[in-house]
Amino acid sequence: MAAHPWDELGPDHFLAQGSLKWTTHKDATPAFVAEMDFPVADVIVEALRDSVTAQRFGYLPEHLAQTLSTTVQGFLEQEFGWQVPESRIYPVADVLVAYDAVLQELVAPGAPIIVPTPAYMPFLSLTPLRGHPVVEVPFLQDGNRWVFDLERIEKEFLAGAGMMILCNPHNPLGLVHTQQELLAVAEVVDRVGGLVFSDEIHSPLVFDGHHIPYASLNDQTKNHSVTAISASKAWNLAGLKCAQLIVTSDDHHQALLPKKFLITHGASTPGVEASIAAYRDGGPWLAEAKNYIRHNSALATTRLQAAFGESSFTPPQGTYIGWLDLRDVNPGHYESVADFLLHEARVALTDGAKCGVAGRGHVRIILATTTPILDGLLTSLIAATSREKKH
Ligand SMILES: Cc1ncc(COP(=O)(O)O)c(C=O)c1O
Structure with missing residues (x-):
């Protein structure tokens, strides 16, 4: 180069x-x-400059929350062909806050969490802090491809696990899961009545293959998963505190609504403005x-x-x-x-x-x-x- x-x-x-x-x-x-x-990106710096000039440092105003939802909706449709209602795109501070909310509100107290490993480190260290034991399920090697141990995942769900973490694209293995691989996971989760936390924070950063949002696969995945995304990895904005929890299932939405104020409270106003610029013009x-x-x-x-x-x-x-x-x-x-x-x-x-x-x-x-x-x-x-x- x-x-x-x-x-x-x-x-x-x-x-x-x-x-x-x-x-x-x-x-x-x-x-x-x-x-x-x-x-x-210049477009993000400009958005933040506007925010500083206007001193927009207060709580997140409804019109910006709304613009974020509309912008994220457009981004998901354009990039991944995924249609999500705006009302199901919750602004949150970060992906770990989203994970914590899901853990506390949608998983039975004390139920173990299936974490395919190697995994993003906080999933292993933070999960037990909420009283959920971690079940590490190492990826298997199939030739030179890392693959899910579906048998073990099914066994752990049947033994009482409450949720599985899917990280796609995968940190740290760099995998972009194929449609076939995701459908195979979905089949198991559907059969056992399980739940998936789909961490898609790295989804704009795909070099080989293409990203398929897990919840977009079919009605089963839409109803048995919650998704987290953010502009923070692809545009380097982690300190600005803005991510999105995407709640595709009606039941999950109903279950989360009473706590929505608390779940969304940490999304920062400058972070939302920077994320809008990133998704729209980045x-x-x-x-x-x-x-x-x-x-x-x-x-x-x-x-x-x-x-x-x-x-x-x-x-x-x-x-x-x-x-x-x-x-x-x-x-x-x-x-x-x-x-x-x-x-x-x-x-x-x-x-x-x-x-x-x-x-x-x-x-x-x-x-x-x-x-x-x-x-x-x-x-x-x-x-x-x-x-x-x-x-
Ligand atoms: C896979 C994955 N999930 C979550 C996070 C943390 O994201 P956030 O800062 O939005 O909590 C990271 C950060 O590197 C990550 O790689």
Whole structure:
């Protein structure tokens, strides 16, 4: 790829900006939290500038909540051919708030939650805080494709599990589930009368295949799932606190209505304005960001496969998250390979064990940084591990 202006942004710029990503480990290159190191889209900056000029910092006004619903409705229809009534698009602070609300309002107290693993870390750590045990169901390998363990999922539902988490596109495996894979899940969930929390936060970030909203598949999935989406990953707005809970089932809508004020209360006014701009006018910026990420992903794939073997790393089909198998690397006296890399390579990655037992010996790498920073990170990682290979 020809040089891109984003290539010029270096660590000093990001340190001065002071994000969580760049201030947590001051002397290590960070790639552990799902934040992008790209300048935010101009259309979003303009929307926020308007909001600052008008000092619109009060509670979310009804007209903005309404515009968000209309805009999200248009986005879902245009991008995924999915028609959702505006009244079923609830503004919420973030996807974890949406998850928490679903857990508390739609799942029987104490019922276990099925989490296909490796998984986005908070699903494992937060779920027990609400009194729901987590049942980790590791993905199975079918050739070089990760697939759901449907038998085990069915068994856990029959044993009393209250809900399953579906993360599509999948963090951290980068999977974009096919229609056939989703229908197979739906068949099981329908048979056992289960519930699905479909986390589609990464849905605008698909590189290979196309995103199919789970609830859009058929009447069964519409009625046995709730969906969460947000502009926060694709347009890098996580701190602005705005996501959307999409409640497609009439029964779920009725059950949530008494608590709707509480559930939607945290969506911030500037966050809603930024999200409207992102969904409505953020397409060209997103296309550029995806191109840039695609190039980074190819670079990581070439370098990591050369260093650790072909099966160690597959480019994500969706998300900007890479999943690297380093089970052949001896972490020595460090407690994990991620800890080893933090100290010996000065790169900060997520320890795969935080994504579940199935993730031990793996690391999660955020690819949405500048190409020179990613290249430097890969060089340090490969150099440190080549000194410590088990075989
Ligand atoms: C799959 C997934 N779900 C949820 C979240 C958290 O989203 P939010 O900040 O909206 O709670 C993330 C953040 O990286 C994520 O990757």
